[in-house]
Every structure is written in C-alpha cells, then in structure tokens.
Amino acid sequence: MANKKAHVISHTHWDREWYLPYEKHHMLLIEFMDTLLDTLEKDPEYKSFHLDGQTIILEDYLQVRPEKRELLTKMIKDGRIHIGPWYILQDEWLTSSEANVRNLQVGHDDAKMYGDVCKVGYFPDSFGNMGQAPQMLQQAGIETxxxxxxxxxxGFNNEVSGEAFESPYSEMYWESPDGSKVLGVLFANWYCNGMEAPTDxxxxxxxxxxxxxxAAHFAxxxxxxxxxxxxxxPVQTDLSEALRNAGEFFKDVEFIHSNFPEYIEAIKAELPDNLVTIHGELRSQQTDGWCTLANTASARIYLKQMNAKCQTLFEKVAEPVxxxxxxxxxxxxxxxxxxGWKVLMQNHPHDSICGCSVDEVHREMVSRFEKAEQVxxxxxxxxxxxxxxxxxxxxFKNISEEAEPFFxxxxTGHTKTGLVELNVEVAKKYFAPNYVQGAIDDANHAxxxxxxxxxxxxxxxxxxxxxxGLHFGYDLPKDKFRQPYMCQQLKVTVEVDALEAFGIRRLALIPVDTKVEAEGSLxxxxxxxxxxxxxxxxEDNGSITITDKTTGHTFExxxxxEDHGDLGNEYIYFMPLGEKPITSKDAKAQVRVVKNLPHVAEIETKVTINIPKSANEQLDKEMRELVWFNGRKAQRVEETIPMEITTVYTLERLGKGIKVKTSxxxxxxxxxxxxxxxTKLDTPFHYADSIFExxxxxxxxxxxxKNPCNAQHQQAFINVHDENVGLTVANIGLNEYELLRDGENTIALTIHRGTRELGDWGVFPTPEAQCLGYQEVEFEIIPHGKDVxxxxxxxxxxxxxxAAMQTVVQVGEVKEYAPIIVPTAGEGIIYSSLxxxxxxxxxxxxxxxxDKEANLTLDADMNMFMSNLLEENHGAVEHTVTVNPYQIITLGFDK
Incomplete structure (x- = not known):
C-alpha cells in the first residue's frame, strides 16, 4: 500500500508581459486556454488546473474568445479550473498598501462571477513577500x-541549496507583526518541479x-x-497517461492529480509538531544577497513615479472626495x-512595475498609467x-460683490497643513454666435x-x-454642447493651516485697491x-545642513x-570591481534664492560632477557571451561628461521638513x-515604510x-532614529534605498539607475532602461525628536x-460643513483609506x-461596525475601538 502521496498540481505561471510584449503573450494565452478547455473536455482524468491565482487571465482570454464564456464558467463551477484570489500577481513591495487590498478585492469579486474563489494566498514568483501578508490573508478568510x-x-535558476536556514521544511508557519499566523508552503524546488512528466x-x-x-528532502x-x-x-495534455504509468512503477507512491485545497487539507492533517514559525518580511536576508532582486526598485524609476502618482490619486484623493x-x-x-483600478493594476504584475521587461512592455505601461490617471x-x-x-x-458676498471663491x-485622515496651488479664472467671456472674436477681445482687454x-x-x-494671461477654456454641461470661452487665468498658491481630517475650507480672492506686498522672510x-x-x-557644495530647532540637533x-557604474541588469545592480564613487562633496555650487515670501522660500543650487560616459566594450562582449553579472570584469570608460544637477530646496512657513526637487x-x-x-546616529536598526507597516x-x-550592495525596498519613507532624535527621508516614487555601512548610518536614496539588459535567461537588450534625458525627483528631509x-x-x-476647485458666490445646501467622520487616532495609528x-x-x-495598543475614535452620525479587508460587516462596535499593536483595522458605517 502506498505510504507516500505525490500531489501533482497542473498550472502555468502566466507573466502577462515580460521578455515579449503584452500582445505576443496575449496571443499565446489564447492558444493555451483553448488547449486547456479542450483537454478538460476530452480527458475526464485530467481533474483540475490552477489558473495562476489571477483572474485577469479570464478577462484577457474572453476579450478574444467571448464565445467560450459558458464553457469556461462551467469548468470553474465544476471545480476543474481554480481561480483567484488576486486580480493580478503583483509585486508586493512596489504597489501600495491599498493597491494590494484592491487587488485582493477585485480578484474576489471577479472570481465570484464565475464560481468559487480559491482561498490560497498565491505568491509563486513575488520578489520577496510583505510582512503583513498573513494578517491580510486572514482578514480575507485565507489560512494558507x-x-x-x-x-x-x-541561486541561479532558483536552485535550492541543501543547507536549511529559516525552516528545515517546505512547510512552516508565517506570522505577521500583529500575531496573525497562516500556514506557509515554500516551493522549495520551485514551481516547476513536476513539469513535463514523461510518459515513456x-x-x-x-x-x-x-x-x-x-521533494522528500523538504516535505x-x-x-x-x-x-x-x-x-x-503549455498544458501537458498527456499528463493523465504520465501519472498512470508512474503509478505502475512506483507502487509505494500514490500519484494524485491534485489541487491546492485538497493538498492543503491533506498536509494539515499530518503536520509535525516541530514546524518553525517565520516572522514578518520574507526578503531572503540569509543568503548571499545576489538574487533578492531588490534592485528592481530602481529599474526605470519613471514607472515608479507614475505609479505613485496614480495610486495616490485613486486611494488618497478620488475615493475619499x-x-x-x-x-x-x-x-x-x-x-x-x-x-480605473483595473487599468492601473494591469501595470502591477511583478515583471511590469519592477521595470524588468523589454522596452515594448514598458512603453505600453506609460500609456496605461496615463489612462488610469485620466480616470x-x-x-x-x-x-x-x-x-x-x-x-x-x-x-463672501458680504465681503465683496466681486469675490472669486474657491474651496x-x-x-486624508490626519490634520493637514501646507500649500495649495490652483488656477482661478476671471473675466470669463463665453463664445456665442457672432461673438467669438468679441469674447477674445473682451477677455484680452479685461x-x-x-x-x-x-x-x-x-x-x-x-x-x-x-x-x-489670456486663456481658452470650455465647460462640458450635462445637458448641452460644450461651451467655449476666453478668460484671464491666475495661478493661486495659498497657505492652508491645520485643515481637519476630511475637512473643507472655503476661501476667496477679494479685489483690493492697491496690492500690498506681504512682509516677512524665511x-x-x-x-x-x-x-x-x-x-x-x-553649503558651498550645494548640500544642506539642517538644525531641528525643537531639539537643537543638527544633521550635516x-x-x-553620488555616482557609480552599473554592470548589472534590470533585476540586479553590480558595481564595476574596485570602483570608487564620484560625489559632489568637493563640488562648487552655484547658489541663488529663487523665492522668498512670508509663507514659502526656495533656494536653488547647481552642481556639476564629471562622470564616465558609459561602460567599456568589455561589457558588450560579456553580455554576448552570457557572462553572469557578478562575473563581469568590465569597467567604465575614461572619457567623462559633465552632469549638472539642479536642486531646489523649499521651506514653508509651517513646514516640518525641507522639500527637495532634484533634476x-x-x-x-x-x-x-x-x-x-x-545621520551619524548610533543604532543597528533603521525603519522603512512598507505595506501596512x-x-x-x-x-x-x-x-x-556577500553582495556589496544591500539596497532594499521602501514605500513613502526611510527613517533612522535613536532614543532622542532621528531623520526621516520621504519620497514620491523612489522605492530603493540603502543604509550605508560607513560608520555614519548614511541613507542612500537612489534617484537614477540605467542599465542595458533585462538580465534573465539570455540576451534581451533594453536601451530605454538607460533612462536618458531629463529626470526629476522629489523628496523631503524631516528631522524629528522623540515623536517619531x-x-x-x-x-x-x-x-x-x-483637492481644490474654484466656485462662485451662491446659495447652497451646505452652509456649515461637518466632516463625514471626525477621527481621533492614538499614537502610532495611521490613516489608509476612506x-x-x-x-x-x-x-x-x-x-x-x-508595538503598543492605542485607541481610535471615529465620531460620525452613523452606527459603526467592524469590517475586514473584503469590507464585510462583522458586527456593530462602539465609535471608540482599541487598535492592537501592528493591527490593520477596517471600520464601516451603516447607511
């Protein structure tokens, strides 16, 4: 009688776009799905197929094969095809907390249209895993x-060494910082260890x-x-025969054409008592460091910047507004x-947002980002x-008959202070029959x-x-044709002081007889x-020395x-052997004040460093010969070219940090x-913003x-602090940083990386990954005391x-506005979405x-209920709840 069971799960890992452009992969997907459905129909022994955990495959297939919907739905309802729980297989580090949630929500919603959701947290090829994944999965009813x-x-080709580090088994428990725990199963021999099983x-x-x-080594x-x-x-169409034949020769093994629910149920019944528990982030830290693929965080930074903008617009502006x-x-x-979220998430698969595909893929991504932004x-x-x-x-009418109001x-869920910029239109003249040139003239001479x-x-x-000056515009009424006009346009920048969470403030431009220049200087x-x-x-070299006046501490x-060569690829950074960095430390900067107003001031610096033009010809030769990146001996050429870096430092009157724009x-x-x-702070740790932590x-x-580079992922910021003071460096779309082991805990923020190849199995040139031309990045330097x-x-x-918009003087329903909810968040509680x-x-x-519990109070004129990441109603709660350490908490309100 068989005492071993071989669970064979059929699947394909479908990178939607990667070493081929999207539509080429798309056409291959149609062929693949046709074959899968045909195999399922003709072979009753071919029991099931795991459709890669991403429901977008269904959309992509039915876009071309709508006539297959009925058959596809039947196979899903019959349990022959397993779908979900995600919409796409994302890169977890480079997509925001809420984007990871939307991915889970949309995947569940789409799967339910066809049948059951496969409740397995499927991360086959993620470049590491987020620490809060167990908590997120549990909140979605997923236990494995x-x-x-x-x-x-x-190592190379994902071969697993025999030495055990975190776990001696493929199976382990995985625990989030809050204590949520799921069963974790590692593809110890990768997700291809049963591919192309022979029938011979x-x-x-x-x-x-x-x-x-x-498999037995790790099970x-x-x-x-x-x-x-x-x-x-492709589908192995003769798998049933291959498994029958295997069973005839291996009498002590039962070969099962299985699926994840059956396999997980089987192992849960026999798990040993000595399974280890792994905690938090899974970043391959106990390795030689070469294949963590963390440098995808800096490949094609322009994609990360566009993604950050789109995510913020959807989750932090459009949804709450x-x-x-x-x-x-x-x-x-x-x-x-x-x-809109689907269009955006179509750029979130790991080979897409990571910037590690061929140029055609990333050109199409730019178009998708633009479409998502427009939505x-x-x-x-x-x-x-x-x-x-x-x-x-x-x-405002009581103040002036000519007031030009805006709001x-x-x-956000926290009080917000800062500057708002919007365009205000005055002297607006609409076009009318026989009044086109008149509108232009009247507006122009207003x-x-x-x-x-x-x-x-x-x-x-x-x-x-x-x-x-003069500006053309148009209205798009809901009940008539577009209405063109000419006007005079003003750019208004206004200081907003402590606007409450979800608050609205009404302001206006009021005409004055004489413009009086405001007094004060920053x-x-x-x-x-x-x-x-x-x-x-x-300073003379263009750097800045910051003193936190609340603590008296100075950061020099x-x-x-800093500039270094890169002989690596879109996945992995590799510095030429023996190379020393070129820095602006000894540069002589041009410095000028570009703005000095009572509410904001700006100082611009320009520094020039001379850097090598490229790597030498040896790199071309090594690429052609498929020399693995860390075996390359190429250097950079001796010829240098000047690189002028412009930095604008901005300080607002009410600002707690220095905002920086570098180009x-x-x-x-x-x-x-x-x-x-x-930082020069003596601490062995640092802190990086990540997914819900x-x-x-x-x-x-x-x-x-072994890797000299220890670059890692971040979302909104990186922080270094000791018991008394610290430094936070925030960013917009700059996802790679490194804490240098230089004795001074220097934060290194990557603002550009250029490479010439994709870098996986073979030669895939990517000239556009060099990111030539104008580049601009934004970040903020925030010193702080004990209140980190x-x-x-x-x-x-x-x-x-x-969010801001011009309005008119009018009688409206909302005279005294009250925020939809009034939050009072205890220490360490962060707003995420509304x-x-x-x-x-x-x-x-x-x-x-x-690491401490705190209270969250949400005052509202609605009854409150406890919810989860799928935003279901789990019962009424009071308006003040206790938030446990590192807990993600979703709260809802009855209609």
Missing amino acids: AVFGRGVKPT KEKLVEYWNSKLEG STDHMLFMNGCDHQ ATLAHKMGMDYPHHLFTY ALHIIDEAMKFIKAKLDTMK VINP TVPAYKIVDENGNEVNGEIVEL VKEGRILENAFISAKV EQCIY FVNEAIDHRVRALFT VAKRDTVPSKEW YASYIEAYQFQIPF KLNHEGNVVTRWYSVS
Whole structure:
C-alpha cells in the first residue's frame, strides 16, 4: 500500500508581459486556454488546473474568445479550473498598501462571477513577500500561503541549496507583526518541479526518482507537492497517461492529480509538531544577497513615479472626495473605480512595475498609467463639481460683490497643513454666435484687479497670486454642447493651516485697491532657510545642513550626490570591481534664492560632477557571451561628461521638513545616481515604510551576505532614529534605498539607475532602461525628536495633495460643513483609506505601526461596525475601538 502521496498540481505561471510584449503573450494565452478547455473536455482524468491565482487571465482570454464564456464558467463551477484570489500577481513591495487590498478585492469579486474563489494566498514568483501578508490573508478568510522566494537560499535558476536556514521544511508557519499566523508552503524546488512528466516508461523512472528525492528532502509529511507547469508553460495534455504509468512503477507512491485545497487539507492533517514559525518580511536576508532582486526598485524609476502618482490619486484623493460627495447626495461611481483600478493594476504584475521587461512592455505601461490617471482625475473632477454645487459661499458676498471663491479639501485622515496651488479664472467671456472674436477681445482687454486671499470671516490668508494671461477654456454641461470661452487665468498658491481630517475650507480672492506686498522672510543671511521649526543652511557644495530647532540637533551633509557604474541588469545592480564613487562633496555650487515670501522660500543650487560616459566594450562582449553579472570584469570608460544637477530646496512657513526637487539631464549610460543623507546616529536598526507597516530592519546584513550592495525596498519613507532624535527621508516614487555601512548610518536614496539588459535567461537588450534625458525627483528631509510617529505622518502627507476647485458666490445646501467622520487616532495609528463598499457603506481603514495598543475614535452620525479587508460587516462596535499593536483595522458605517 502506498505510504507516500505525490500531489501533482497542473498550472502555468502566466507573466502577462515580460521578455515579449503584452500582445505576443496575449496571443499565446489564447492558444493555451483553448488547449486547456479542450483537454478538460476530452480527458475526464485530467481533474483540475490552477489558473495562476489571477483572474485577469479570464478577462484577457474572453476579450478574444467571448464565445467560450459558458464553457469556461462551467469548468470553474465544476471545480476543474481554480481561480483567484488576486486580480493580478503583483509585486508586493512596489504597489501600495491599498493597491494590494484592491487587488485582493477585485480578484474576489471577479472570481465570484464565475464560481468559487480559491482561498490560497498565491505568491509563486513575488520578489520577496510583505510582512503583513498573513494578517491580510486572514482578514480575507485565507489560512494558507504558498510562495517561491524569501525564505530559503536560492541561486541561479532558483536552485535550492541543501543547507536549511529559516525552516528545515517546505512547510512552516508565517506570522505577521500583529500575531496573525497562516500556514506557509515554500516551493522549495520551485514551481516547476513536476513539469513535463514523461510518459515513456524508461524516462519516467529516472525523472521520478530524482523528483521524489528532491521533494522528500523538504516535505514535513508524506504528501509531496509537484507543480506541473512553469512560466508560460503549455498544458501537458498527456499528463493523465504520465501519472498512470508512474503509478505502475512506483507502487509505494500514490500519484494524485491534485489541487491546492485538497493538498492543503491533506498536509494539515499530518503536520509535525516541530514546524518553525517565520516572522514578518520574507526578503531572503540569509543568503548571499545576489538574487533578492531588490534592485528592481530602481529599474526605470519613471514607472515608479507614475505609479505613485496614480495610486495616490485613486486611494488618497478620488475615493475619499467621492465619499464626501456621496454624503452630499452624489451616486458613488463604483463602476468607474473598478475600471480605473483595473487599468492601473494591469501595470502591477511583478515583471511590469519592477521595470524588468523589454522596452515594448514598458512603453505600453506609460500609456496605461496615463489612462488610469485620466480616470482618477475625472472622478475627482466630477466629485468636486458636485460638492461645489452644494457649498454655500454667500458669506463672501458680504465681503465683496466681486469675490472669486474657491474651496480646499483635506482628503486624508490626519490634520493637514501646507500649500495649495490652483488656477482661478476671471473675466470669463463665453463664445456665442457672432461673438467669438468679441469674447477674445473682451477677455484680452479685461482689467484684472489686484487681489488678496481671505477666509469666510474676511481674515487675510498667506498666499501668492500670479497672472498667467489670456486663456481658452470650455465647460462640458450635462445637458448641452460644450461651451467655449476666453478668460484671464491666475495661478493661486495659498497657505492652508491645520485643515481637519476630511475637512473643507472655503476661501476667496477679494479685489483690493492697491496690492500690498506681504512682509516677512524665511531666508536669513543669504542662504539660510528658517522657520519656527527648522534652520537649514545651504553649503558651498550645494548640500544642506539642517538644525531641528525643537531639539537643537543638527544633521550635516544632507543631499550629497553620488555616482557609480552599473554592470548589472534590470533585476540586479553590480558595481564595476574596485570602483570608487564620484560625489559632489568637493563640488562648487552655484547658489541663488529663487523665492522668498512670508509663507514659502526656495533656494536653488547647481552642481556639476564629471562622470564616465558609459561602460567599456568589455561589457558588450560579456553580455554576448552570457557572462553572469557578478562575473563581469568590465569597467567604465575614461572619457567623462559633465552632469549638472539642479536642486531646489523649499521651506514653508509651517513646514516640518525641507522639500527637495532634484533634476538633471542624463546623458550617460550604465550608472546609478543616489542622494546621500548622513545621520551619524548610533543604532543597528533603521525603519522603512512598507505595506501596512513601518518595518524595522537590521542595517548590517547576515553573515551569509556577500553582495556589496544591500539596497532594499521602501514605500513613502526611510527613517533612522535613536532614543532622542532621528531623520526621516520621504519620497514620491523612489522605492530603493540603502543604509550605508560607513560608520555614519548614511541613507542612500537612489534617484537614477540605467542599465542595458533585462538580465534573465539570455540576451534581451533594453536601451530605454538607460533612462536618458531629463529626470526629476522629489523628496523631503524631516528631522524629528522623540515623536517619531509625527515624522511618519508628515512623510505620508508629503505624498498626498489637497483637492481644490474654484466656485462662485451662491446659495447652497451646505452652509456649515461637518466632516463625514471626525477621527481621533492614538499614537502610532495611521490613516489608509476612506471609500464606499459595494453595499453602499462608508468604510475606512487604519493601521498601527506601534508595538503598543492605542485607541481610535471615529465620531460620525452613523452606527459603526467592524469590517475586514473584503469590507464585510462583522458586527456593530462602539465609535471608540482599541487598535492592537501592528493591527490593520477596517471600520464601516451603516447607511
């Protein structure tokens, strides 16, 4: 009688786009799905197929084969094809917390249209795994995760070494920081260890002897997992015969054409007591460090910047603003959000957002990002127009008959302070029959008065008004043809002080007889930026020295630039052997004040460093000969070219940090540029914003680590602090950093990386990955004292804009606006989202980044219920809840 069971799970790992453009992979997918359905129909012994955990495959197939929907649905309902739980197989590190949630939600929603959701946390090829995954999976009713990376050491082609590190078995428990735990199953021999099983009776003996021995080495039970498939693997149509024949020769093994639910149920019944528990992030830290693939965080940075912008627009602006509008009576556009999120998430597969595909793939991604952005902006515009129509602005009429009102929304769950910029149109003249040139002339010759900015009580507000001149525009009414006009346009920048969470503030431009220049300066002694919180001196080399006035602590050498060569690829950075960095430390900067107003000041620096033009010809030769990246001996050429780096340091009157915009024209190839921030803080740890957590990480890697580079992922910021002071560096779309082991705990933020090849199995040139031309990045340097959480919130708010729109003087329904909810968040509790679920309930998500419990109070005129990541109603709760350490908490409100 068989005492071993070989569970063979048929699958294909379908990278939607990668070494081939999307449509080429798409056409191959149609062929693959046709074959799969035909095999399932003709072979009743071919029991089931795991469709890679991503429901987008169904969309992509039915787009070309709509006539197959009925058959496809039948196979799913019959349990022959297993789908979900994700919409796409994302890169977990480079997609936001809420994007990971939307991926799970959309995957569940789509799967339910066809049949059951496969409740398996499927991460076959993620480049490491997020630490909060167990908690997220549990909240979606998923108790098991299967994954391919992050725990055991893997080398070339994902071969597994015999030495055990975190776990001696393929099976282990995986625990999030909050204590949520799931069963974890590692593809110890990768997800292709059962592919192309032979039917030939001589070949199958050799095949299965090797495969069974490899699986038994890691399995903790008598149930062994064999994954019958690989990347874009065609269906093995003769698998039933292959398994029958194998059973005839291996009498002590039962070969089962299995699926994940059956396999997981079987191993759970036999798990030994000595399974280890692994904790938090799975980043392959106990390896030589070469194949963590962390440098995908800096491949094609322009993609990461576009992604950060789109994610922020959807989750941090469009959803909350549409929710506020819904509270005033607008229909919430679920259909538009689903469509827009899907377009955005089509750029989130790991080979897409990681920037590690051929150039054609990433060109198409740019178009998708632009489409997603347009959807988000449309939703925001429609919601803001609805709110505009509801807001009463008659108070401004009492101040001036010629008032030009506008309103500002804080779409976040924390009080927000900062500058808002919007365009205001005055002297508007609509076109009419026989009045086109007249409209142009009248608008052109209109006298634009001087203005001041006031609040509803007539109090003057700090700001700047710049005349932009004649402007053409048009309205798009809901009941008539577009209405063109000419006007005079003003760019208005206004200081918003402490606008409450989800709050609305009404402001207006008021004509004045004489424009009076506001008094005050944030520039001291020529090149010092100073407000009540910070004093920052721009040094001769263009770097900046920042003193936190609340603590008296000074951080020197902030924003030194560093250039290194890169002989690696889109996946992995590799510095030429023996190369020393080129830095701006000894440069002589051009420094000038470009703005000095009472509410904001800017100082610009320009530094030039001379860098090698490219790698030498040896790199071409090594690429042609498929020399693995860390065996390359190439160097950079001796010829250098100048690279001028322009930096604009901005300090706002109410700002807690120095905002930085860096730009340069990249004309060199094969190199990496980083901005350096010296901390000189004595601590072995640092903290990186990640998915629903601020991850505490060791600065010095494990003893097994050989890679000189220890670059890692971040979302919104990186932080280094001791017991008294710290430094947070926030960013927008700059996902790679490194804590240098230089004795000073210097933060290195990657702002450019250029490489010439994809870097996987073969030669796939990627000239566009060199990112030539104009580059611009943004970040913020935030010193802090003991209140590290305040610096985190400042960093999160740096990414999120206010929403603002011009309105008119009108009688409106909303005279005294009250926020939809009034949150009071305890220490370490961070806002994540505000939206409507499919049942029409307002839901809001928060999470703790602290090791201590704290209270969260949400005052609202609605009853509150506990929810989860799928935004289901799990029962009523009081308006004050206790948030446990590192907990993700979703709360809903009855309609």
